[in-house]
Amino acid sequence: MTPASAHPATGQDPDRIFGALANGTRREILRLLREHGPQPAGSLANRFDMARPSLSEHLRVLRDAGLVSEERSGRQRIYRLEAAPLADVQDWLHPYERFWRKKLSDLSDVLDAMPDDGAP
Numbered sequence: 372m373t374p375a376s377a378h379p380a381t382g383q384d385p386d387r388i389f390g391a392l393a394n395g396t397r398r399e400i401l402r403l404l405r406e407h408g409p410q411p412a413g414s415l416a417n418r419f420d421m422a423r424p425s426l427s428e429h430l431r432v433l434r435d436a437g438l439v440s441e442e443r444s445g446r447q448r449i450y451r452l453e454a455a456p457l458a459d460v461q462d463w464l465h466p467y468e469r470f471w472r473k474k475l476s477d478l479s480d481v482l483d484a485m486p487d488d489g490a491p
Contacts, residue, residue, distance in 0.1 A: 385459045391436035404452035411447040
C-alpha cells in the first residue's frame with residue numbers, strides 16, 4: 372500500500388524522497404552510484420569516514436525512499452541507483468525554474484535597455 376501522498380508515477384512518498392536528499396552523505400552516495408554504477412555496501416563504506424552501521428542507516432533511508440535498490444549476492448549487498456523517484460523532485464522544482472528564468476530574462480531586458488556609460 373502506498374501513502375496517500377504518493378506520486379502516481381513512482382508510488383513513492385515525496386516527503387521521504389526530499390528527506391533522503393536533505394542529507395549530504397546520502398546525496399554523495401547517490402552521486403557515487405550514478406557515476407560508478409552498482410556497488411557493494413563495503414565499497415561505499417570505504418569512501419566515508421564513518422562507522423559501517425551509520426552508512427547502513429543512510430542506505431536504509433535511501434532504500435525506503437525508493438532511491439536505491441538492494442540485491443544480495445552471496446554475503447554482499449549490492450546497491451543500485453533508482454532514479455525514477457527523482458522525477459518527483461524535478462516536478463516540484465520545475466515551477467521554480469520557470470520563475471527564475473523569467474526573473475533573469477526580465478533583468479536582462481532592463482540591463483539591455485540601460486544606456487552605456489561610455490566605459491571601454
